[in-house]
Amino acid sequence: SIDGQRLWSSLMAMAEIGPSPNGGSHRLALTEEDAAGRRLLIEWCQALGCTLRIDRVGNLFLRRAGKRDDLDPIGIGSHLDTQPKGGRFDGVLGVLAGLEAFRTLEDHGIVTERPLELVVWTNEEGSRFAPAMVASGTYAGEFSVESTLARSDRDGVTLGEALAATGFAGDMAVGEPRLAGFLELHIEQGPILEENHEAVGVVTGVQGMRWFDVTLRGQSSHAGPTPMRYRRDALAAAARLIDRLQGHALADPSGDTKVTCGTLEIDAASRNVVPGEVRLSIDLRHVDEGELDALEARFERELAAAGEAFGVTAHSERIWASSVVSFDSGCIDAVERTAKARGVPYRRMMSGAGHDAVYVARVAPTAMIFIPCRDGISHNEAEYASPEHCALGAQVLCDAMLERANI
Amino acid sequence: SIDGQRLWSSLMAMAEIGPSPNGGSHRLALTEEDAAGRRLLIEWCQALGCTLRIDRVGNLFLRRAGKRDDLDPIGIGSHLDTQPKGGRFDGVLGVLAGLEAFRTLEDHGIVTERPLELVVWTNEEGSRFAPAMVASGTYAGEFSVESTLARSDRDGVTLGEALAATGFAGDMAVGEPRLAGFLELHIEQGPILEENHEAVGVVTGVQGMRWFDVTLRGQSSHAGPTPMRYRRDALAAAARLIDRLQGHALADPSGDTKVTCGTLEIDAASRNVVPGEVRLSIDLRHVDEGELDALEARFERELAAAGEAFGVTAHSERIWASSVVSFDSGCIDAVERTAKARGVPYRRMMSGAGHDAVYVARVAPTAMIFIPCRDGISHNEAEYASPEHCALGAQVLCDAMLERANI
């Protein structure tokens, strides 16, 4: 059995690094805070005798030797970076539950057949460097190493420069080591488990998601003397677009249509200037790829209509798409078996969020485990998962990992 | 007759200070650029023998002696500060046309009965320090000197600190000198004159305006797993508010209802985070005070409804109100007589923009002169007024000033 108290202490210790004002975490990818979090984890793992390797996009692989080191290892893990005002569990739990599993094996002197790799994927959140999951995506061959290193944040700092600055520019080839399986524990980040009084989600796949950069160009003019009918107000067009997309998504009785505008910037904004140019982001999600196509078409139509209504030119660019993912049935079954064996209420479910497991699933048999988080809140300082649920999730992870590592 | 070519040269020379990428000007109030513009004007005026006085809120008074220096002077002028991406005429024309009038009197050896004061009002735009026209408002007793000096920009720098940093913290009491009259030439900043092929606007007053700071507080959450019906999306509420207010203003057949949202900021914005908090500004204007009251009530209703629709708390604060202004009939008539005498098509009209004349009108007989600007565009780098219209405006200003200064 894993030690739930010890797991909770590690979670709280990690939360001391880059604490945010209202009890959350602020460790944007490859900032000094993120680097400090990584160093703490490495220290903990090296104390267990694990060996560290870092690949060229900064992914950390902390290896615990197996009886058969010629076999491909089983990977567990997640990410340590957070949103600008993020929570203490998103990503961190998956990493520290892996650490707790290693500590438990150590306590009992257990050596698995296959070696184990605790993995920390770089820049999962996509908040500093778009898109999300870019380094697990590079590991899986979705993005080239060069393009990933060249991605830049809003200050123009590239991911490669940030790796060098923080000391995490490794030299292992990206794609190494090959994994015989990958398991990621994560908080659900939504309200479904809590609402249904279930303790574990056996994650069967991940909804599809597409990200767009939108630019609306009208004409800035003076808020006082410019008659309404003369205006070409880029923000009015943006507001129309957002309001229509909200209406469309809210009207879907299945609840599967999801639309978010998370960023919006007005060029040279001033109280008494009609906005001339607005840039915003749109995030579209759906569990069905065909429905996601239809949603994208709807978005493009609403965008064109909003532009036309306000005399504003509208341009959108799809900067990222992640297809609907189905996880490996062997791994899903292993997770389900262990949840059942622990006697807790669980459900099979799709993930609403993207996770590193999305990309890893392309190159290794993969599944995920969810636990509930309070009020379904995540990407928020108030994010919370109970010590009991964290411990249960770590136990299921440890059990399923042992099953896969002894095959 | 004034020298239109010389006026144009001064306008273009001033535009060299703080030039913006697309041919406009960037001289936010009391920045190094604004200070450089002020120094250039002072140099020009001192070459004509004018004397400089600066009051405690940085207003510049450049005096040309009259025959009767015991009489209160006639003031002319406007402002030199610009919007972040502003034009080369807004404010600047009123100041440099005053300079051109002084140069013309000098050329012809004319000394007026009353002294003349060329005035540069500090921070007219309200873009760096809200509200607009804050220093002419202080001159007129609307704001206390202390409160004006304490107003701060978005970096927390106060107006008083910016005055000290640029060397424009004067020691003359604010309210000095009393003016026997004030005339302000300005571009219309709207399309009415151009549309009606008129060359001069005889400005009879200024529409009322009210500024609001709005805060919408919902709950940030993850864009992927958070079902639409669970969200408390502050940006969705903001978009609803803006869209409804646009619809309301556009539906007014008189065209007198004006609504602008010029700034909008999302707290800790991220592509995959449902916005938890949004702050925005609202600018409401109308030529009728009662209708402006009704517009404010409508805005408050739409704000409450938008908040309720998205589970977001809505708060608004009125940070500035400027009532509908009627200028002095004697000054209006003087402007009209000179426009008529020059034989150009003109119209009596209300100003859509606030100007320093709004506040000066409380303490001195005041009127304004408008000239057309291309496509009615202002608060924009593309702002343009023809050399002919600038010269005509300066001529009317000079004529009306002479009439008032010889009474």
Ligand SMILES: NC(=O)NCCC(=O)O
């Ligand atoms: N889990 C998580 O926050 N992933 C970021 C990618 C996404 O937006 O779903």
Ligand SMILES: NC(=O)NCCC(=O)O
């Ligand atoms: N003329 C001008 O731009 N004034 C600023 C105040 C306003 O917003 O009307």
